[in-house]
Amino acid sequence: MIVSQYVYFAPSSKWVSAAEIAARLGLEPDEIVVRGSCLASPARPASHRWKITCRKPGLTVEEQINRIVDRLFDHAERIGELAVELDNVDGEPGASVLQVVRVFEHPDGEEEDLTGPVEGLEKLAGQHQLLGWHVDARVLEFLRLTRAALDVDEYAYG
Template sequence: MRVHQYVYFKLASRQVPAAEITARLGVEPDEVTVRGSRQTEPPVPVCHTWRIVCRKPGLAVDEQIDQVLDRLSDHADRIGELVAELFQDDENVGFSVLQVVRVFEHPDGEDEDLTSPVEGLRKLPGQHQLLGWHLDARVLSFLRRTHAVLDIDEYAYG
């Protein structure tokens, strides 16, 4: 089995562009989208978005989450304040999300490593090294402080 996965933290708003979010937070995003940049009526995408992303291969989901939080934890309270404003001013459309995306059997995914024993035990097929992850107290606190939801999407390629 091959697994391709990545994690991102996203702020979204119909009214506040990514450049303003960057100015308010003092953090440069890795990716942005502009509302209506692909189609104006109806607008597609429907929101401006600001994202911090970890696509580093070889890391489990919790390790990718740690990479994102390492960049954002010091800004969590400011993010939370901004999200509260976006939610109030943007008619319930401003939001924040910690997104986990996994695609099984993706051609760019990582192969299962059956050669490295774990604690002296032989690995069997179906025990991919990237499967399994957890959320620790730091992550849960960050989600609470930033008013973020956790969204997990898993897909099969093809």
Template sequence: MPATEITARLGIEPDEVTVRGSRLARPPRPVAHEWRVVCRKPGLTVDEQMARIIDRLFGHAERIGALAVELDRVDGDSGTGRLQVVRIFEHPEGATSPVDGLEKHSEQHRLLGWHLDARTLEFLRLTRAELDVDEYADG
């Protein structure tokens, strides 16, 4: 489904879109149309970034879920909806203060660690979205 139709069906403007086959026709790359809402603000924890996205989309969660079910049925697959977290750690800023008798390694990044609160879990349930987390280190 093209991003324009997704936008019309959900009533939400995306931050980014990709068109199936726009980089390479055979085999098509990207392999599917994509409609994205993103948070790329640096220095936020994963919890803060997810909260910003969910705050924007929570009121539309049931429509997003219904559309995901429809697209999964059309494609004969599952996993249309996805909350994707990609973190790149560029500047390690380890902390030295102990937490419950434990101490962070001097090279441990200050943004390590995150949790899923009840609202995030409810959003994932309503939208039928999968959670995909990728983390990379630079340097």
């Protein structure tokens, strides 16, 4: 099995640009998404996004999430306040998300490591080292403070 995965945190809005979100937060994003940059009508992407990402290979989802939370935790309350404002501007909830994306059998993904035992146990195919993760109390507090949803998408490549 081959697994490719990444995590990002993103406030988003239909009407407030990623540049304005950056200015309001006083933080530069790793990536931005511009509403309607692929298709004007209907707008695709559907909203502007300011994104902090972790795409480092070899890390579990848990480790990727923790890297993002470590970068943003000190700004969480301010992000949460902005999320409330963006929800009000857009007229609907959901301005803030912690997104996990995992793609199985992606050619750029990581092969399953079947070399050597782990803690004396034999490794079997289908027990990829990147599978399995959890969120701890600090991550849950970050989600609460930023008013973020946790969204997990898993896809099969092809």
